[in-house]
Amino acid sequence: MSDKKPGAASEVMLPIAPMLDMSFQLLFFFILNFNPVSVIEGQMELSLPAPMAVKSNEPKVDPNPKADKEPEVEAELTVLVRTQHSEEHKGQISDLRIQRAKGGEMEVGRKDLPRLIAELQRLQKDLTNKTDIMVQADSHLMWSEVVDVMDACRQAGFTNVGFQPPPDYQPGS
């Protein structure tokens, strides 16, 4: 027979301390493995590179002929980005120009991105294709500088930025 009086509330005590110990261990493990990359990282959609301007001796074999039907970027403007080959400013922008498909070039200056945005916005008004633009950069230009130009193009309202091969491009060089 039970000693408890009928109606007396029996209290069940869970051992909290070991559970807390285990939680702290798990917490420590996850803090050590924490990588906040997804918080600070973003992404941009890319256009595919333009068809090769450089002639190649290799026969062209397309593994996905169906994709050929997809329209390529037909931009009316191309931003030309040049760099110096001197050691001091190697990889940085030395010259920015806007080239029209109909002909003619406009000099923007040395990494004057606000002016580039303003000029692109001004030229955009007269374009038929207001979303597409191409960027042609030198081979030795740093990728971060190219992204800066790409960013400026997107800020100017060109949502579809494509890349052209560098002027001295040799595949796999």
Next chain:
Amino acid sequence: MSHGGSSEYVEPNLTPLLDLVLQILMFFIICANFVEEQFSGDILLPVASSARPIDASEVDVLFLNVNPDGKVSAVGREYPMELAETKYYLKTYYEDQQRLAKDGEVRTAVVLRADGRVNYVRVYDLLRICKDQGFRRLRLRASIRNQ
């Protein structure tokens, strides 16, 4: 002053503390990313203000990390790859995905994490290879600039 030896057992209430710890633990579990090859810490991403937050619903992705030397790291590869090896890797990957897809169409998005210091020609080479192999969906990763 002594309390005269009367031993009164006082136990602190640990339940709120456990609640708090479990909530913090839950946050770190949700944010955990164990596939470290996907996010190489050595890569210094370029900064872009037009970069948008990552779409977490996109699951069919292939991460390519381009280090400052222009070599490419990918999941399942112990060492960074040169261009020719990358070409072979992407070709094999594409063919595998094509076989796995029911309709034969590959929907994999290539996520490119290129170091900002790498030469443009290396990134362009990689983009060209991706295109040649048949990949059509490309994403460029960059650090989000606070405006």
